[in-house]
Amino acid sequence: MVEIVGTVFFLLIVCAVAGTLWLLLDQVWAAWVGALIALITLISLALEPRRVRSIGYQLRADDLLFRRGIMYQRFVSVPYGRMQLVDITRGPVARLLGLADLKFVTAAATSGVAIPGLAEADADALRDRLVELAESRRAGL
Structure with missing residues (x-):
């Protein structure tokens, strides 16, 4: 459970930084990097219950x-x-x-x-x- 909470915090921080770079500085690449990191983080969240059971x-x-x-x-x-x-x-x-x-x-x-x-x-x-x-x-x- 602690790992899930930490992963969610990480996801929120990455999305906030990527969104800020994209919206305020018009850096389109930041949106793609943020989306990729968010996707990897969501996959990690999906696998977390199985890892905990192991x-x-x-x-x-x-x-x-x-x-x-x-x-x-x-x-x-x-x-x-x-x-x-x-x-x-x-x-x-x-x-x-x-x-x-x-x-x-x-x-x-x-x-x-x-x-x-x-x-x-x-x-x-x-x-x-x-x-x-x-x-x-x-x-x-």
């Missing part, structure tokens, strides 16, 4: 499995004992919508995972659960 995670016995992507799918398995930091971020639009992103970092530089668009209560509960699991798995290391 994001998922699963808490398994020893790790968290994260999945995202439509054409290029990414599956990341993060062992609980390797988690070093679990962070919740809420931007201004996300706060208005009651959403949050849960991010966590491991010792490996390439395995940072962010789960976007969680309800705030779900993000808090998931963070607490992941911290609990990480601490219990680290105790054996």
Whole structure:
């Protein structure tokens, strides 16, 4: 949802700039560029629900499995004992919508995972659960 709101803001700004250039400065090319960018943005908006549905995670016995992507799918398995930091971020639009992103970092530089668009209560509960699991798995290391 946050991505949709951001995309709509982008579309409005592009249309305003292109319209201003076209109407006030009589720059016809600005109308064509604005129309092209608006078309690409509308296509992006149409694909956004499918992209959001492609994001998922699963808490398994020893790790968290994260999945995202439509054409290029990414599956990341993060062992609980390797988690070093679990962070919740809420931007201004996300706060208005009651959403949050849960991010966590491991010792490996390439395995940072962010789960976007969680309800705030779900993000808090998931963070607490992941911290609990990480601490219990680290105790054996």
